[in-house]
Amino acid sequence: MLSISSVSNFRDVAIGPKMKKNLLFRCAKLSTLNNEDIVKLENIKPYAIIDFRDPKEIKKAPDNLSDNLFRKYVSLPISANTLNRMVAEKNIQGDNRLTYEKVMEESYKLYLNNHKHVWKEFINILLNSNSNPIIFHCSAGKDRTGIASYIIQNLLNSSIELIYENYLLSNQLLSSIAATAEQTTSSKNDDLKITNVMLKALGKVQKSYLNSAIYEIKEKYQTLEMYIFHELGFNENDIKKLIKLYSN
Numbered sequence: 001m002l003s004i005s006s007v008s009n010f011r012d013v014a015i016g017p018k019m020k021k022n023l024l025f026r027c028a029k030l031s032t033l034n035n036e037d038i039v040k041l042e043n044i045k046p047y048a049i050i051d052f053r054d055p056k057e058i059k060k061a062p063d064n065l066s067d068n069l070f071r072k073y074v075s076l077p078i079s080a081n082t083l084n085r086m087v088a089e090k091n092i093q094g095d096n097r098l099t100y101e102k103v104m105e106e107s108y109k110l111y112l113n114n115h116k117h118v119w120k121e122f123i124n125i126l127l128n129s130n131s132n133p134i135i136f137h138c139s140a141g142k143d144r145t146g147i148a149s150y151i152i153q154n155l156l157n158s159s160i161e162l163i164y165e166n167y168l169l170s171n172q173l174l175s176s177i178a179a180t181a182e183q184t185t186s187s188k189n190d191d192l193k194i195t196n197v198m199l200k201a202l203g204k205v206q207k208s209y210l211n212s213a214i215y216e217i218k219e220k221y222q223t224l225e226m227y228i229f230h231e232l233g234f235n236e237n238d239i240k241k242l243i244k245l246y247s248n
Contacts, residue, residue: 002044006034009141009173013149015162018247023133026149028141028174029053031061038066046072047132048125052118052144054079061139074125076118078144080107086198100201104143105212111147112213112227113220120232122148127238131245142170142205147213154224155239156247163210170205 002022004010013024022044030049033041041049049069051058054077065073085103093099112119125134138144146167153163221227228234 002040004033004037004040006032006037008032009145009170011166011169011173013152013166014246015153015158015166018158019153019156020246020248023129023131023246024152025133025135026141026145027135027137029057029061029137029139030063030065030135033064038064038069041135042066042068044133046135047129048072048074048134048136050074050076050122050125050134050136050148052076052078052136052138052148057139074121076121078111078115078118078138080110080114082107082202083194083198086202087193090193090195090198095195095197097197097201100198101206101208104201104209107143108147108209108213109216111144112216116231119151120234123151123228123232123234123238123242126152126245127241129245140170140174140203142174143209146170146205146210150210150213151224152242152246155228155242157243164207167210168205168207174203 001012002025004027007030008028010025010027012021013019013026014021029051046069049063049065049072051063051073053075058075063070063073082103085106086100089099089103090096122136136145136148149166150163153166217224217227221231225239228239229236
């Protein structure tokens with residue numbers, strides 16, 4: 001089992017008996033990666049290291065990769081401008097936890113609806129990996145990375161109970177500071193309006209966040225497979241190949 005201690009929220013994506021272990025890993029940003037862990041990652045010879053952060057986040061804390069690892073680096077930026085939207089809602093609703101949680105839920109919908117090109121490339125990378133390990137991450141490794149993990153785990157027929165359990169592990173593996181690092185709005189003036197209540201909603205995961213994405217899929221696309229087929233352009237043979245690559 002690969003253990004990377006210098007990076008927050010690092011864990012295997014495999015859950016339950018159906019998924020192969022040591023092929024897919026999820027984590028927070030790799031900017032804290034130390035030399036010992038760089039060697040460990042080089043030894044597994046990853047096919048790709050996927051970064052879901054936007055350019056602003058990457059500039060603040062670029063991944064600390066060796067030359068060999070950087071050759072595997074793929075930027076697939078996702079942004080829902082969550083803090084900007086929280087500040088806007090604060091101006092209307094006040095500094096309210098439930099309001100900010102609703103903003104988080106909306107962000108999960110935006111991850112799916114506004115970034116189909118990202119998920120298409122993500123799945124293409126999975127399909128072309130030839131069973132070589134893949135690491136994927138965002139800033140805290142919980143929301144965008146959580147959606148990526150859900151997509152894989154669902155397609156490989158993992159139980160929803162195990163998916164929730166794995167998703168919620170981020171609350172144990174992340175401090176609130178680590179979970180909200182590098183998170184700013186698009187203006188310094190709005191940054192001054194960020195509150196602790198906002199950061200608390202932003203710095204955790206809860207089932208309602210993931211459920212928002214799951215319900216969006218059901219409402220708009222019926223199933224995840226239909227989203228994959230009709231919105232991303234894959235077919236049943238692609239899904240069968242994924243299952244063969246990543247299932248026991």
